[in-house]
Amino acid sequence: MFFCSFVIKIIIISITCFDKLLAEYSTSLTFNDLLPEDPKQYDKMRPPKKDGAATTVFFHVTVMGLDSIDETSMTYAADIFFAQTWKDHRLRLPENMTSEYSTSLTFNDLLPEDPKQYDKMRPPKKDGAATTVFFHVTVMGLDSIDETSMTYAADIFFAQTWKDHRLRLPENMTSEYRLLEVEWLKNMWRPDSFFKNAKAVTFQTMTIPNHYMWLYKDKTILYMVKLTLRLSCAMNFLIYPHDTQECKLQMESLSHTTDDMIFQWDPDVPLVVDEHIELPQLALVKNYTADCTQVYSTGNFTCLEVVFVLKRRLGYYLFHTYVPTCLIVIMSWVSFWIKPEAAPARVTLGVTSLLTLSTQHAKSQASLPPVSYLKAVDAFMSVCTIFVFMALMEYCLVNIVLGDNPVPKEPKPPKVEKNTRSTIRRDRSRENSIESPHPAFRQFSSKATLPENTIILTQTIPPPPKPPCLGKLTPAQVRLARAVNIDRFSRGFFPFLFTLLNVIYWIMFWEYI
Numbered sequence: 001m002f003f004c005s006f007v008i009k010i011i012i013i014s015i016t017c018f019d020k021l022l023a024e025y026s027t028s029l030t031f032n033d034l035l036p037e038d039p040k041q042y043d044k045m046r047p048p049k050k051d052g053a054a055t056t057v058f059f060h061v062t063v064m065g066l067d068s069i070d071e072t073s074m075t076y077a078a079d080i081f082f083a084q085t086w087k088d089h090r091l092r093l094p095e096n097m098t099s100e101y102s103t104s105l106t107f108n109d110l111l112p113e114d115p116k117q118y119d120k121m122r123p124p125k126k127d128g129a130a131t132t133v134f135f136h137v138t139v140m141g142l143d144s145i146d147e148t149s150m151t152y153a154a155d156i157f158f159a160q161t162w163k164d165h166r167l168r169l170p171e172n173m174t175s176e177y178r179l180l181e182v183e184w185l186k187n188m189w190r191p192d193s194f195f196k197n198a199k200a201v202t203f204q205t206m207t208i209p210n211h212y213m214w215l216y217k218d219k220t221i222l223y224m225v226k227l228t229l230r231l232s233c234a235m236n237f238l239i240y241p242h243d244t245q246e247c248k249l250q251m252e253s254l255s256h257t258t259d260d261m262i263f264q265w266d267p268d269v270p271l272v273v274d275e276h277i278e279l280p281q282l283a284l285v286k287n288y289t290a291d292c293t294q295v296y297s298t299g300n301f302t303c304l305e306v307v308f309v310l311k312r313r314l315g316y317y318l319f320h321t322y323v324p325t326c327l328i329v330i331m332s333w334v335s336f337w338i339k340p341e342a343a344p345a346r347v348t349l350g351v352t353s354l355l356t357l358s359t360q361h362a363k364s365q366a367s368l369p370p371v372s373y374l375k376a377v378d379a380f381m382s383v384c385t386i387f388v389f390m391a392l393m394e395y396c397l398v399n400i401v402l403g404d405n406p407v408p409k410e411p412k413p414p415k416v417e418k419n420t421r422s423t424i425r426r427d428r429s430r431e432n433s434i435e436s437p438h439p440a441f442r443q444f445s446s447k448a449t450l451p452e453n454t455i456i457l458t459q460t461i462p463p464p465p466k467p468p469c470l471g472k473l474t475p476a477q478v479r480l481a482r483a484v485n486i487d488r489f490s491r492g493f494f495p496f497l498f499t500l501l502n503v504i505y506w507i508m509f510w511e512y513i
Helices: 002-025 182-187 315-337 343-364 376-402 475-508
Strands: 058-070 075-085 131-146 151-163 177-180 193-195 198-203 211-216 220-232 244-253 261-265 271-273 282-291 294-296 299-301 303-312 420-425 454-459
Touching: 131 244, 131 282, 131 303, 151 244, 182 211, 193 198, 220 244, 244 261, 261 303, 271 282, 315 343, 315 376, 315 475, 343 376, 376 475
Parallel strands: 131 261, 131 271
Antiparallel strands: 058 075, 131 151, 151 220, 177 211, 193 244, 198 220, 211 220, 244 303, 282 303, 294 299, 420 454
């Protein structure tokens, strides 16, 4: 009984706690519950500055992974958790409510008293003068320069500033400028600028859309946007790889002529380029702003441009093109030190050098578009190919001079023995000596000191013939001497001429290095 009453009490207490929790969370929370009693007092375009102090936002990043590191485009991928923390004292807590508020602003508050007087399709021309729009560009990065498609990529902040005297300032505007909703641009006049040489434009949207709009007290409007552009760049490869390219970023008006609108660079800071921009094969040596206004059949359209002067770094091509090519040419000269009779070795070396040089030439052209003019690297590679080919032709000349008949080898002198004695033992019954029929043998008496029945034959071999005189060379030896002389001449002529042409080449392009 005691155990049953204890279990019943626990069940009753649990049901009571559950009812309290259910009652506490039965009412859902909406965004309006966080706003002040007058929602217009909350302006989402203004940061929650308390006592005039800037709003502090704390960041936290948790990196989950790094991958896809690409050295060619110098990019990588990262998986992260990104946290932002800030305090907004204007919000109302469910049980507590603050008393500091600001007045919200709507687009109608900016329009004239008669909204029909505002035409968003017409520029705000004052006294008939063309509207002046000031431009500012901040270049954050340059990359993905592709010679094949003649394009490059740029990350920029693009700012446009203009004055619209038709707008009405808010009555409660006390600060120097006020942040406006970017969506209001759809109902306002804005410059119709576009990027003239852009292939693609990417608008950045993380973590929020990367653009904003300010309204100053003098009715000046500033619109800033962050973009990633892929732009075309007309490149000239006549002196490649000693070339310097000029890539442009052009901004032009789409529909307004210079009678209605004029683009000008910001008089204070027109252009800012990050000093830490690094490119793998090019160096950013200079950048400047210019005017590119052009005359079309429909009128003059204002245009501004940023020019990036990019100089190619020679180090990569020096160690991957020039040095290997010179070594291949020098390797082909080894055949001058090989004997003229060794035809397989000399032909194999020449053909191998020629094929290797052709592969090297094709590799140097892999990253370039096919052009109809001769480039500097083409001239150098062609000269090297001619040298390797001439080294192969040199052996053809040597082979012709040498002739078809092989050069006879000089006979070795035979081993000479002055007296060769053969002892012939025969059982004979007579004591007389026997005379050999061969004239080279002499007869010896058996009655001398030799034993009985013994005959000794002695052969006398004539001395070897004397070598021919030096002045009387055979035709084969004469041909061999001429072939060797051609090789000896080539050993000095080819390196001298190749060195001379290299000196001329590098002197011609020294000013571009």
